[in-house]
Amino acid sequence: MLTQKQHELLCFIDDRLKDSGVSPSFEEMKEALGLKSKSGIHRLISALEERHFIRRLPNRARALEVLKLPEGGVSAIAASNVITLHPENPVREVVSNPAPANNDVLEIPLHGRIAAGAPIEAMEGQTALSVPAALLGPGEHYALEVSGDSMIDAGILDGDYALIQKTEVARDGEIVVALIHEEEATLKYLRKEGRSIRLDPANAAYEPQIYGEGEVRIQGKMAGLLRRY
Known part of the structure; x- marks a missing residue:
C-alpha cells in the first residue's frame, strides 16, 4: 500500500505524462506536493521504484515511466507506444491515447x-x-x-x-x-x-x-x- 504522498506523486507523474509526454522535473514535483526540498522527492521516487509502480529509463534525464496505478491498472503511458530517436535523448516522445500502432x-x-x-x-x-x-x-x-x-x-x-x-x-x-x-x-x-x-x-x-x-x-x-x- 502506498502512503498518501507516494500516491499523490504517482498520480502527478502519470497525469503529466498522459498530458504532455514529458516527465515533470524534481522541482515541479516538489512544488506540486508542497515539499520543502527535493530530497523528499528522491525518497518518494525510490520507494515507488522499489514497489514497481514506476521505473527510470536508463541514460536519460527526467525519464520516468509509470508501470501501474494503485488500483492495479496498467498506466496508459506504459501500454502505449514509446518512440525514442536516440538513447541519450531525455525527452520521452510518448503520447496518450494513441491511434492503433502502425507504420503510418x-x-x-x-x-x-x-x-x-x-x-x-x-x-x-x-x-x-x-x-x-x-x-x-x-x-x-x-x-x-x-x-x-x-x-x-x-x-x-x-x-x-x-x-x-x-x-x-x-x-x-x-x-x-x-x-x-x-x-x-x-x-x-x-x-x-x-x-x-x-x-x-x-x-x-x-x-x-x-x-x-x-x-x-x-x-x-x-x-x-x-x-x-
Missing part, C-alpha cells in the same frame, strides 16, 4: 523556427514535416524547428523539431509555444504567478521572462520531439 507517416505543417532562448519570430511561412503517426495523439498538430539552447536541460536541442498540439490553454508547468505581444514566439515552461505569466527556460544560463497576462497568448503545447542526424 503523417505530414504536418512546419512553421519556421522558434526560439529556445530570446524570443524570435515564428510562424514564418509554411512547409511540411513527415512525422511517425505514433508520435502524435488526438487533435491538430504542427511542427517548429528549435533555435537556441535555453531548453537544453529538458532535452530540447538547437535544430530539433518540436511537435506542437494546437491549443490556447495549458497547465502550469507545461512546455508551451508562447506568443509575446502578438509578434514573437518562444518555447518555454509556463508558470502562472497571479496576474503575471512567467516563461521559464531549462538552462541556468538564461533568466525567466515575466509578462503581463494580456501580453502572452498560448499557441500550443509540446507533444513530442523529432531529431534528425
Whole structure:
C-alpha cells in the first residue's frame, strides 16, 4: 500500500505524462506536493521504484515511466507506444491515447523556427514535416524547428523539431509555444504567478521572462520531439 504522498506523486507523474509526454522535473514535483526540498522527492521516487509502480529509463534525464496505478491498472503511458530517436535523448516522445500502432507517416505543417532562448519570430511561412503517426495523439498538430539552447536541460536541442498540439490553454508547468505581444514566439515552461505569466527556460544560463497576462497568448503545447542526424 502506498502512503498518501507516494500516491499523490504517482498520480502527478502519470497525469503529466498522459498530458504532455514529458516527465515533470524534481522541482515541479516538489512544488506540486508542497515539499520543502527535493530530497523528499528522491525518497518518494525510490520507494515507488522499489514497489514497481514506476521505473527510470536508463541514460536519460527526467525519464520516468509509470508501470501501474494503485488500483492495479496498467498506466496508459506504459501500454502505449514509446518512440525514442536516440538513447541519450531525455525527452520521452510518448503520447496518450494513441491511434492503433502502425507504420503510418503523417505530414504536418512546419512553421519556421522558434526560439529556445530570446524570443524570435515564428510562424514564418509554411512547409511540411513527415512525422511517425505514433508520435502524435488526438487533435491538430504542427511542427517548429528549435533555435537556441535555453531548453537544453529538458532535452530540447538547437535544430530539433518540436511537435506542437494546437491549443490556447495549458497547465502550469507545461512546455508551451508562447506568443509575446502578438509578434514573437518562444518555447518555454509556463508558470502562472497571479496576474503575471512567467516563461521559464531549462538552462541556468538564461533568466525567466515575466509578462503581463494580456501580453502572452498560448499557441500550443509540446507533444513530442523529432531529431534528425
